[in-house]
Amino acid sequence: MLIAMAGLPASGKSSIAAGLGGSLSAALVSVDPIEAALRRSGIGRDQPTGLAAYLVAEAVADGILAVGQSVIVDAVNAVEPARRQWRALAARRRVRLAFIEVVCSSPQLHRRRLEERDRGIEGFEDPTWDDVERVRAGYEPWTDRRLVLDSVAGLPENIKHALEFIAGLR
Numbered sequence: 264m265l266i267a268m269a270g271l272p273a274s275g276k277s278s279i280a281a282g283l284g285g286s287l288s289a290a291l292v293s294v295d296p297i298e299a300a301l302r303r304s305g306i307g308r309d310q311p312t313g314l315a316a317y318l319v320a321e322a323v324a325d326g327i328l329a330v331g332q333s334v335i336v337d338a339v340n341a342v343e344p345a346r347r348q349w350r351a352l353a354a355r356r357r358v359r360l361a362f363i364e365v366v367c368s369s370p371q372l373h374r375r376r377l378e379e380r381d382r383g384i385e386g387f388e389d390p391t392w393d394d395v396e397r398v399r400a401g402y403e404p405w406t407d408r409r410l411v412l413d414s415v416a417g418l419p420e421n422i423k424h425a426l427e428f429i430a431g432l433r
Contacts, residue, residue: 264289264333264334264358264359264360264361264429264432264433265324265328265333265334265336265349265352265353265356265358265359265360265361266280266283266289266333266334266335266336266360266361266363266429267335267336267338267340267346267349267360267361267362267363268280268335268336268337268338268340268363268364268365269338269339269340269341269346269362269363269364269365269409270339270340270364270365270366271339271341271366271367271373271395271398271399271402272339272377272389272390272394272395272398273367273373273376273377273380273389273390273395274365274366274367274373274414275365275367275376275412275414275418275421276337276363276365276414277293277295277337277382278414278418279363279365279412279414279418279421279422279425280293280335280337282418282421282422283335283363283422283425283426283429284335286422286426287333287335287426287429288333289332289333289334289335290324290327290332290333290334290335291334291335291337292320292323292324292327292334292335292336292337293320293336293337293338294313294316294317294320294336294337294338294339295316295337295382295384295387296384296387297316297319297320297323298312298313298315298316298387299384299385299386299387300386301315301316301319302386302387303385303386317338317345317348320336320338321348321349321352324336324352325352325355325356328352328356328358329356333358336349339398340362341398341401341402341403342401342402342403343403343406346362346405346407349362350407359432359433361409361410361428361429361432362405362407362408362409362410363409363410363412363425363428364405364409364410364411364412365411365412365413365414365421366411366412366413366414367413367414367415368413368415369415372415373395374392374395377389377390377391377392377395378392410424410425410428412424412425
């Protein structure tokens with residue numbers, strides 16, 4: 264199975280993805296550390312490292328699916344081309360695809376999480392609140408069936424709902 268997480272930066276998707284990975288014994292592929300590695304390799308910020316990171320994540324996820332393991336992709340997936348990428352990969356590998364979008368219904372909590380977090384990803388600068396607002400403005404409407412989780416509800420409850428959603432797809 265391919266599980267594609269989605270949501271604004273600091274919405275809580277990485278925490279839910281990690282919890283799901285542990286519960287499902289699924290591999291976790293996260294775009295942010297990949298992008299950071301590209302930057303550490305000397306690729307400048309003026310280059311499309313975000314797109315490159317999505318393509319590397321796809322290649323890694325493809326290899327994991329090829330050996331019969333489930334994979335969770337942790338990425339913003341704010342636009343249709345990114346979502347299309349995961350649909351195409353799932354179709355190529357003939358696996359089920361689950362989209363899980365994470366939102367944070369409290370702007371104050373969302374902003375506080377963003378400003379207080381330190382994920383310790385060398386070479387990666389966390390976005391500012393202005394960056395998050397720009398992503399929000401460009402967030403494209405969904406056409407896919409997906410589970411929407413509100414991270415205000417808390418991690419254990421959201422993981423439980425995600426596991427129920429995934430079980431319903433199997």
